[in-house]
Amino acid sequence: MPREWTCFEDALRRTVQRYVKRGRIDVYINKEAEDGTSPLVSFNHHAVSAYVKAAQDLSQQYGLDGTLTVKDLLSLPDVLHSPEQPKQNEQDDLNAWGNLLQEGLIQALDGLVLMRSQEGKHLATDVEQRLIKLQTLHAEMTKLAPSVVEDYRSKLKQRLSELNDGSFVFDEHKFGMEIAIFADRSNIDEELIRLKSHFEQCKGLLRADEPVGRKLDFLIQEMNREVNTIGSKANHLTLVNRVVEMKAELEKIREQLANIE
Incomplete structure (x- = not known):
């Protein structure tokens, strides 16, 4: 799930455990804009510069071969981030997201239980x-x-x-x-x-x-x-x-x- 929602992980996990008693369940949560598109992301140039400099230092100091590719950089933490709009009351907004995530997860689990019941x-x-x-x-x-x-x-x-x-x-x-x-x-x-x-x-x-x-x-x-x-x-x-x-x-x-x- 998006990084800013990881605080809901334990609560969402307990919800899944109430519905499913056996087996492994993977849950994927994505954020999309109202028009159905994914939110815009931007580069954290400071993080990218730090990673590149660290790679150069390692290469010079220890004589290591190889360079960072774009694919390598994109897989590193904090290289990409979603711009967030300032909120007047961040805690209320966070609680609203938590309720919405629970509601969406329960709908998905109800569908899963129905399908598994038929099977x-x-x-x-x-x-x-x-x-x-x-x-x-x-x-x-x-x-x-x-x-x-x-x-x-x-x-x-x-x-x-x-x-x-x-x-x-x-x-x-x-x-x-x-x-x-x-x-x-x-x-x-x-x-x-x-x-x-x-x-x-x-x-x-x-x-x-x-x-x-x-x-x-x-x-x-x-x-x-x-x-x-x-x-x-x-x-x-x-x-x-x-x-x-x-x-x-x-x-x-x-x-x-x-x-x-």
């Missing part, structure tokens, strides 16, 4: 549809989970039968212990229960009338953790395929959540 509805719909897809995959995994141990039992028994050449006696007790150990190691009931709970929490947050972006980010991280655990436990091709599909959907949701406050 947020579309994003929420997309996330809800992906949650439905996740629930479908979850239901398939829940049905598959009991068959994992039974499939392993059948394959292991068949393999032992193929390897049995009469040199060893099949021990039903040891076989049962091996199946029990595998069943405990591959059990994914707890992960499936927690995933179901996370789905419901996500749906509730999407319907909430408050900033929920960070909470949703946390829930997606938790879902990813549960799905990764299922992937590491599952010794079943179909289950692993469902895990891959779930991770793909969760990544798409995570990308969308970056735009949700």
